[in-house]
Amino acid sequence: MKKNNNRTQVNAVQRFKDACNDIAEAVNKQLFDGSRKWYWIGDDVGGACDYEEADILNPDDMVRIIENRTTYDEYAEWRDANLDHAQYINLKSWLMGARHEMFNKDNDYEDETSEKDT
Structure with a gap:
């Protein structure tokens, strides 16, 4: 056995x-x-x-x-965008529509919520 x-x-x-x-x-x-x-x-x-x-x-x-x-052009767009930005977006998120422009390094979300609280 x-x-x-x-x-x-x-x-x-x-x-x-x-x-x-x-x-x-x-x-x-x-x-x-x-x-x-x-x-x-x-x-x-x-x-x-x-x-x-x-x-x-x-x-x-x-x-x-x-x-x-995924075509080569779609793949290359994801690869090149990651090379051009300090932040990395994984392929799954990219294919779901995430783009670097959607994320702000300065974290605008925290700034907006703290302004509303004051």
Whole structure:
């Protein structure tokens, strides 16, 4: 029984790694027309995936890109906006409509509420 359990665990790990590789390749095709070479940073399959040292994605964002049929232009808008601002907006929030302009560094909300209280 123990040998069978070990084989099941090894098979589960291999299926996970295969699925992660399939997802990485699907994103490569969807965003980059399959033109980029990609690899898992530190050979850690399921961690951070580097697409030709230009774009680094984690599996959660890769799945989100596939599920939302995100185009390269949509992806690049999110990536570039994060590079242009000190504040980071995750892809899930971005796809739900969050933009950097919606958030003020000086926290206007606190200023408005404190003015109303006085």
